[in-house]
Amino acid sequence: MIEVKNISKSFDGKQVLKDITATFHTGKINLIIGQSGSGKSVLLKSLVGLHKIDKGEIIYDKRPYSTLNFKQKKQIRREIGMVFQGGALFDSATVLENVMFPLEMFTKMSPAEKRDRAEFCIEKVHLENANKKYPSEISGGMQKRVAIARAIALNPKYLFCDEPNSGLDPKTSIIIDNLIKEITTEFNITTIVNTHDMNSVMEIGDNIIYIYQGNKWWEGNKSEIFKTENPELNNFVFASELYKKIKKTI
Amino acid sequence: MKSLFEIGRYFVFLTKVFARPEKGKMYFKRFFEEIYSLGINSLGIVTIISVFMGMVITLQTAYNLENPLIPEYLVGLTTRDSMILEFSSTIVGLILAGKVGSNIASEIGTMQVTEQIDALEIMGVNPASFLVMPKIFAFMFILPFLVIFSIFIGVTGGFIISATTNVISIQDYLYGIHYAFNEYYVTYTLIKSVFFAFIITSVSSYFGYYTKGGALEVGRASTKGVVYSSIFILLFNYILTQLLLT
Numbered sequence: 041m042i043e044v045k046n047i048s049k050s051f052d053g054k055q056v057l058k059d060i061t062a063t064f065h066t067g068k069i070n071l072i073i074g075q076s077g078s079g080k081s082v083l084l085k086s087l088v089g090l091h092k093i094d095k096g097e098i099i100y101d102k103r104p105y106s107t108l109n110f111k112q113k114k115q116i117r118r119e120i121g122m123v124f125q126g127g128a129l130f131d132s133a134t135v136l137e138n139v140m141f142p143l144e145m146f147t148k149m150s151p152a153e154k155r156d157r158a159e160f161c162i163e164k165v166h167l168e169n170a171n172k173k174y175p176s177e178i179s180g181g182m183q184k185r186v187a188i189a190r191a192i193a194l195n196p197k198y199l200f201c202d203e204p205n206s207g208l209d210p211k212t213s214i215i216i217d218n219l220i221k222e223i224t225t226e227f228n229i230t231t232i233v234n235t236h237d238m239n240s241v242m243e244i245g246d247n248i249i250y251i252y253q254g255n256k257w258w259e260g261n262k263s264e265i266f267k268t269e270n271p272e273l274n275n276f277v278f279a280s281e282l283y284k285k286i287k288k289t290i
Numbered sequence: 291m292k293s294l295f296e297i298g299r300y301f302v303f304l305t306k307v308f309a310r311p312e313k314g315k316m317y318f319k320r321f322f323e324e325i326y327s328l329g330i331n332s333l334g335i336v337t338i339i340s341v342f343m344g345m346v347i348t349l350q351t352a353y354n355l356e357n358p359l360i361p362e363y364l365v366g367l368t369t370r371d372s373m374i375l376e377f378s379s380t381i382v383g384l385i386l387a388g389k390v391g392s393n394i395a396s397e398i399g400t401m402q403v404t405e406q407i408d409a410l411e412i413m414g415v416n417p418a419s420f421l422v423m424p425k426i427f428a429f430m431f432i433l434p435f436l437v438i439f440s441i442f443i444g445v446t447g448g449f450i451i452s453a454t455t456n457v458i459s460i461q462d463y464l465y466g467i468h469y470a471f472n473e474y475y476v477t478y479t480l481i482k483s484v485f486f487a488f489i490i491t492s493v494s495s496y497f498g499y500y501t502k503g504g505a506l507e508v509g510r511a512s513t514k515g516v517v518y519s520s521i522f523i524l525l526f527n528y529i530l531t532q533l534l535l536t
């Protein structure tokens with residue numbers, strides 16, 4: 041469980057996150073939704089410590105991040121897996137090498153064990169015959185899947201995914217969503233996913249936080265989101281004609 | 291003000307780069323990869339510029355030494371000493387600032403804007419140290435060899451001139467390149483090359499590392515890396531020459 045208490049973050053005087061308080065649950069997919077530019081990526085990066093927050097506290101399973109020493113912070117980093125918005129695969133390394141990288145850096149496994157573990161993770165994301173390929177030689181959806189495989193290589197307790205299915209077709213998106221769901225429940229991970237894709241909300245939204253202009257505007261789950269009276273959220277959810285029609289039927 | 295900030299940040303960057311490695315074995319592996327990609331891959335361009343420089347120095351010196359009282363073998367000596375003192379370290383350094391510097395700045399810059407550096411950071415790796423330290427050590431290690439190689443190739447270039455034209459005889463040229471050899475010149479040029487290697491790798495890594503934005507900024511970082519590496523090479527060439535030769 042990750043608890044976030046009153047965090048704020050500004051860049052050059054421009055406040056991007058405004059006093060956000062939230063709880064992200066273990067074994068569940070916690071969605072952060074919101075319009076492009078609302079501050080989702082900044083929130084995610086603040087949670088993992090890539091952005092230093094101006095104010096507030098982030099607590100990883102009873103461990104308040106700001107009170108930890110260097111070694112303890114490093115320990116938390118080891119427990120984090122992250123899938124970046126653009127994949128962020130190392131382009132000078134093959135798919136297999138990318139997934140093996142965290143194992144090379146942080147485990148004392150034998151080469152065979154590392155290989156086995158990496159292949160297990162690659163299998164988990166349903167990628168076949170791509171081990172020897174370089175990131176530039178595989179499709180965007182495959183890159184995302186490799187990024188997920190790399191993120192779960194060290195058995196993370198916390199998994200962060202920044203728009204894991206942006207730029208993918210609906211079918212591949214659903215595959216990836218379900219994959220994340222499967223991994224989350226199977227390994228009891230605290231998963232936080234950024235998205236602005238309503239299909240994802242429908243598929244995997246156990247716990248949803250809606251960010252509006254840097255504020256936490258609404259919180260709920262996927263069945264509640266369609267009944268909400270919140271005007272900004274309604275605008276966001278029912279932005280497309282298709283969803284407007286659906287709304288009329290419910 | 292801005293340049294003061296950059297200089298300060300450069301030194302902060304260096305303290306990050308020279309932090310204790312997490313896993314020595316991985317750094318060692320990267321060190322050898324970098325020797326290959328920065329050093330061995332530069333052999334071609336070093337060969338080409340060195341042979342032409344050696345040829346041109348020989349030709350120019352020979353044409354300028356029209357005075358019959360000056361012995362012809364001085365042409366060989368001039369070629370050798372020019373290559374040793376200046377061309378093989380400084381000019382090769384400047385050319386490699388272009389090749390290696392832009393390569394490093396754009397590689398690290400791309401890793402920055404595509405969040406690969408963030409990905410390393412998240413895993414708990416120190417990206418500055420992991421990416422840059424092996425480059426710096428590898429190039430400081432290999433550049434002196436490239437310089438020695440360049441000296442030989444340059445002198446060979448001069449030999450080609452003596453063998454194919456009649457501006458100087460082969461005997462005089464060979465006598466000249468053996469005449470009054472000063473070993474200290476080689477020490478001096480090798481010391482310079484180690485400094486230049488440090489400048490090229492650290493300065494261009496610095497500009498790559500702090501790239502913000504997208505492809506356009508990566509291009510800019512790479513230009514800056516080359517320009518500032520070159521300026522600092524020239525500056526340190528002057529300082530080291532003052533310190534070591536006078």
Ligand SMILES: Nc1ncnc2c1ncn2[C@@H]1O[C@H](COP(=O)(O)OP(=O)(O)OP(=O)(O)O)[C@@H](O)[C@H]1O
Pocket residue numbers: 051056074075076077078079080081082083236
């Ligand atoms: N490193 C940074 N420096 C300055 N401003 C930033 C930085 N990162 C983000 N911002 C600003 O913060 C705001 C929120 O950006 P963020 O990337 O979090 O949006 P997002 O919700 O993830 O959008 P998208 O769905 O398009 O990814 C934007 O206005 C952006 O300009």
Ligand SMILES: [Mg+2]
Pocket residue numbers: 080081082125202203
């Ligand atoms: Mg984003």
